Amino acid sequence: MMKMLKNKLLGYVAALRYYRIVIDKQIRKYIREKRFANYVMEERLDTRLADVLELMQARIMSRSTYHGIKTLKSPIDFWVYQEIIFEKRPEVIVEIGTYQGGSTLALAHLLDQLGHGRVISIDVRHDLVAEIARRHPRITLITGDACEVYPLVKQSIGNEKNVLIIEDSAHLFDITLNILRTYSPLIPPGGYFIVEDSICHHGIKSGPNPGPYEAIEEFLAGNHDFVSDRSQESFPITWSPKGYLLRK
């Protein structure tokens, strides 16, 4: 009982730390910066990539939506997800970090078009999830700390083997590494475990440090079944540098 309460509390602390990152002062300062107030691409072709990334991050964090639902997702990476999902046709997509359910609904809509598969989405809280996502027949919400609810997720997956995982939760080093180690056995050979926001301090200046990038490196150093498939970063902007982990 005490252990359950402690873990629940730790989950909430992680979520609170995450929301503090969302309103990172650096991002707000950046949007205010005069030199980008009226940014017009074709007149600013000399803009440094580092500045473009910060501008995109500000746009994602401040007003990115899917079907009107606030969604914290790089649209470039979501296109890559679409390519992977079309090619691999997962039976189950496990999304870790639901937030308001925008990305969950977008994934379910992709699966609708394929006529195949479902999404299990995990979060420490689901009270913010939009009704349309909550009611979608391909979506199952599992509430709780990702590592705590792993047995429930495994039970829900049952005999389905073709699993894709998208980790988009706290982005703290320890939590990301723990999630990678706990959930990676679910990925079949040839499948992907995608870790989001490894761009923190490896492209943008905000977010946890160490964060997902360092957790990926630590995970790969001790797990030779996975490689970072950098061919998925060919756009070449990504919010998941080194984060497309392919099971050999």
Ligand SMILES: C[S@@+](CC[C@H](N)C(=O)[O-])C[C@H]1O[C@@H](n2cnc3c(N)ncnc32)[C@H](O)[C@@H]1O
């Ligand atoms: C980046 S948001 C998810 C964004 C969403 N995937 C999207 O693209 O719009 C991160 C979410 O992870 C949740 N979270 C943080 N720590 C968690 C943990 N340990 N287990 C499960 N969810 C967690 C937070 O509550 C928050 O809703």
